[in-house]
Amino acid sequence: MILSCGEALIDMLPRTSAEGEPCFAPYPGGAVMNTAVALGRLGVPSAFLSGLSTDLFGQMLTDALTASHVDTTLAIRSARPTTLAFVRLEGGQASYAFHDENSAGRMIVPADLPDLPDHIQALFFGGISLMVEPSATTYEALMTREAGSRRVLMIDPNIRPAFIADEPGYRARIARMIGMAHIVKLSDEDLRWLSGVGPIEDLARTLLARGPAAVFVTEGARGAHAFTRKHHVFVPASKVTVADTVGAGDTFNAGILAALFRANLLNPDALDDLPEPALIRTLDLGTRAAAITVSRPGANPPWATEIV
Numbered sequence: 001m002i003l004s005c006g007e008a009l010i011d012m013l014p015r016t017s018a019e020g021e022p023c024f025a026p027y028p029g030g031a032v033m034n035t036a037v038a039l040g041r042l043g044v045p046s047a048f049l050s051g052l053s054t055d056l057f058g059q060m061l062t063d064a065l066t067a068s069h070v071d072t073t074l075a076i077r078s079a080r081p082t083t084l085a086f087v088r089l090e091g092g093q094a095s096y097a098f099h100d101e102n103s104a105g106r107m108i109v110p111a112d113l114p115d116l117p118d119h120i121q122a123l124f125f126g127g128i129s130l131m132v133e134p135s136a137t138t139y140e141a142l143m144t145r146e147a148g149s150r151r152v153l154m155i156d157p158n159i160r161p162a163f164i165a166d167e168p169g170y171r172a173r174i175a176r177m178i179g180m181a182h183i184v185k186l187s188d189e190d191l192r193w194l195s196g197v198g199p200i201e202d203l204a205r206t207l208l209a210r211g212p213a214a215v216f217v218t219e220g221a222r223g224a225h226a227f228t229r230k231h232h233v234f235v236p237a238s239k240v241t242v243a244d245t246v247g248a249g250d251t252f253n254a255g256i257l258a259a260l261f262r263a264n265l266l267n268p269d270a271l272d273d274l275p276e277p278a279l280i281r282t283l284d285l286g287t288r289a290a291a292i293t294v295s296r297p298g299a300n301p302p303w304a305t306e307i308v
Contacts, residue, residue: 001045002122002257005139006032006129007105008050008061009083013298024086028064029299031127031158034247038254038301040069044261047071053104057082076112080104089244098163100132109134110141122152122257122266130157130173131164140173147180152266154183156253159190178210182271185216185253200225201232213271218252224287226279233276235283238291247299248290255286
């Protein structure tokens, strides 16, 4: 089972009312929740660890997770409010305004963390939960605790610069977590925000030198790269009509993890020597799943039966 660790929130997506007025409609979302949902829909055993509210929106999140076959047993429940993310779309690209103060997801602390059952094979981290306190410290503590286990650790920072209050502290945290991770995924924009200008391959290999076994880099409509110490593979993106890009990278993450899980490669020993054909198959599933997500509004990852 793969445990996704991080935020669940309500995306308030722009819509037009029946009277023609602009409005917002609530949709379950959040980068890490999207990955958990996508994994469940791809038929991979999926679980979710986050702070979930008992309020109306929190129940929407729980229902959405359950509907996509995601186990919420490890979620940390409280009466604090659910995080809301108001979304603005320009040319299909999403920008966000977060309302997260004192939220159920943000306010979890290390003492809240549960012991993990033996069937948890991998942990995925990322999103805005790594940008705010105390959740950022809490998820780093969980990753540090599990770094000595045989579980695979993956991180996608999914950086939102406008949401980062303490940039030096955030950069230091992400550097530490990348050093503990077996798999790192970033968009090309996130890679350059973290590592500066330069060719993608050079920047990715700088990250590999910090310890990960594999680094995946997405380039939007162009495609995605996989880097290991031995290989560099590129797979072009599937051509689709884009509705919006909400949830695209999150679905890609699920595709990567699902492909490795299905190939029995989701363990530290196998990741240290991934063969090139396996990397191609992994990128292929990630890009095809993400293409379906961007072809429809909001974060709506595909089910396994939709991927041919």
